[in-house]
Amino acid sequence: MDRIPILRMGNFLLVTIQVDMHDRLALTLQDDLTNRISEVGARGVLIDISSLEIVDSFIGRTLANIASMARVLDAQTVVVGMQPAVAITLVELGMSLPGIRTALNVESGMEYLQETAEAGMEIGVYGGDSTED
Amino acid sequence: MSNLLKLIQESRASVLQNWMEGIRDLSRRRGLIDERELEAQSGDVLSAIADVPADTNLSNIDLPAWQTLKELLGTLSAARAVQGFSPSETALFVLSLKQPLFELARKHWGNKANELFSEITLTNDFIDKLALYTTDSYIHGRDQVISRQQEEMLELSTPVVTLWDGIVALPLIGTLDSSRTQVVMESLLQAIVQTNSRVAIIDITGVPTVDTLVAQHLLKTITAARLMGAECILSGIRPQIAQTIVHLGINLEDVTTKAKLSDAFRLALERSGRAVVRVSKANTSAHAAKEL
Numbered sequence: 001m002d003r004i005p006i007l008r009m010g011n012f013l014l015v016t017i018q019v020d021m022h023d024r025l026a027l028t029l030q031d032d033l034t035n036r037i038s039e040v041g042a043r044g045v046l047i048d049i050s051s052l053e054i055v056d057s058f059i060g061r062t063l064a065n066i067a068s069m070a071r072v073l074d075a076q077t078v079v080v081g082m083q084p085a086v087a088i089t090l091v092e093l094g095m096s097l098p099g100i101r102t103a104l105n106v107e108s109g110m111e112y113l114q115e116t117a118e119a120g121m122e123i124g125v126y127g128g129d130s131t132e133d
Numbered sequence: 134m135s136n137l138l139k140l141i142q143e144s145r146a147s148v149l150q151n152w153m154e155g156i157r158d159l160s161r162r163r164g165l166i167d168e169r170e171l172e173a174q175s176g177d178v179l180s181a182i183a184d185v186p187a188d189t190n191l192s193n194i195d196l197p198a199w200q201t202l203k204e205l206l207g208t209l210s211a212a213r214a215v216q217g218f219s220p221s222e223t224a225l226f227v228l229s230l231k232q233p234l235f236e237l238a239r240k241h242w243g244n245k246a247n248e249l250f251s252e253i254t255l256t257n258d259f260i261d262k263l264a265l266y267t268t269d270s271y272i273h274g275r276d277q278v279i280s281r282q283q284e285e286m287l288e289l290s291t292p293v294v295t296l297w298d299g300i301v302a303l304p305l306i307g308t309l310d311s312s313r314t315q316v317v318m319e320s321l322l323q324a325i326v327q328t329n330s331r332v333a334i335i336d337i338t339g340v341p342t343v344d345t346l347v348a349q350h351l352l353k354t355i356t357a358a359r360l361m362g363a364e365c366i367l368s369g370i371r372p373q374i375a376q377t378i379v380h381l382g383i384n385l386e387d388v389t390t391k392a393k394l395s396d397a398f399r400l401a402l403e404r405s406g407r408a409v410v411r412v413s414k415a416n417t418s419a420h421a422a423k424e425l
Contacts, residue, residue, distance in 0.1 A: 079362075083361075084319060084322030084323055084361065087360040087361045088319070088322070091353045091357045096356045102360055102361060104325070104329055104330075105329070108331065109362070
């Protein structure tokens with residue numbers, strides 16, 4: 001049974017979905033990803049779905065679940081590169097995925113993750129000082 | 134049976150002349166077609182009638198022999214629909230052929246009442262059928278014009294313009310219905326992908342009314358854009374529309390809204406880390422001096 005590879009880049013995990021997602025695969029990804037996050041202490045997860053052309057409500061919900069689980073484990077999730085057709089389908093299915101951060105491409109997604117990671121570090125280092133501005 | 138056909142073939146030129154006299158004032162009144170073109174068309178139609186085998190039945194225009202004539206009339210009336218002729222003018226073009234043909238028949242069978250009557254009835258029937266066929270083709274041509282215009286309007290009505298590197302705008306004009314919203318949504322999302330834009334501005338200055346359905350369509354579009362990683366700003370909300378939105382209880386709280394397109398553009402520039410500054414006169418002259 002095939003799996004979706006999870007790459008590690010520093011503090012971030014990179015997932016590129018390049019095959020059609022079926023339900024079992026989505027659940028396996030959810031398992032693997034939560035395990036990897038806690039294993040490496042990742043601060044951010046980037047899921048690239050630019051090759052994904054078909055979604056259903058289950059996949060949408062699984063994505064939302066993954067984001068929520070990652071947040072519980074203190075990692076930000078960004079979903080990048082969603083196709084117009086996929087976005088329209090999700091909206092028509094009534095899934096606006098309010099908890100998920102999105103970005104146009106891997107580059108801007110990475111940018112966002114780095115920004116939030118740096119912001120988190122600053123708060124950690126300077127403590128209450130940064131609340132002034 | 135078709136003695137008249139033979140007659141037409143014999144005296145084609147005089148029939149054409151009579152016919153032209155009959156329709157001349159019609160064409161002159163509108164000025165939509167010039168006389169020489171009209172004469173050429175009439176000549177073509179008459180030849181198509183005259184060139185069939187002499188024993189062809191006039192009472193059935195579905196015969197293969199009449200195919201050329203029908204095709205000719207079809208193209209003519211479709212062209213007339215585009216040129217702006219009215220349906221009755223197009224039909225009159227064919228119907229006015231009756232007079233010269235009756236004249237011809239009278240000249241030939243003037244003192245044989247029975248034969249004259251049967252020939253005239255036959256011709257009358259034939260021309261009526263041709264006129265009906267012409268009207269049908271005219272309406273078909275008109276329909277094609279209308280459907281083409283509808284398609285063009287649908288495309289024209291959703292232009293996505295790039296305001297700046299990474300900022301696209303969609304100025305909406307006219308009423309939004311389901312089919313149009315679908316096109317709007319698709320073209321906006323496509324433009325976001327193509328131009329790699331992080332901010333999209335939807336301007337509804339030209340939308341006359343916003344009801345719950347329109348608002349729902351807009352919210353769907355905005356949500357879809359957000360899912361793709363672009364932020365949407367809604368602008369051009371007129372005071373009356375703001376009132377309607379609140380009265381209808383539409384929740385636009387998750388959407389960034391601005392009153393004017395310029396405000397939305399300013400915000401979009403801000404979000405992408407840019408700002409518009411006025412270049413002071415001293416600065417420009419200093420800059421110019423440096424350039425020199």
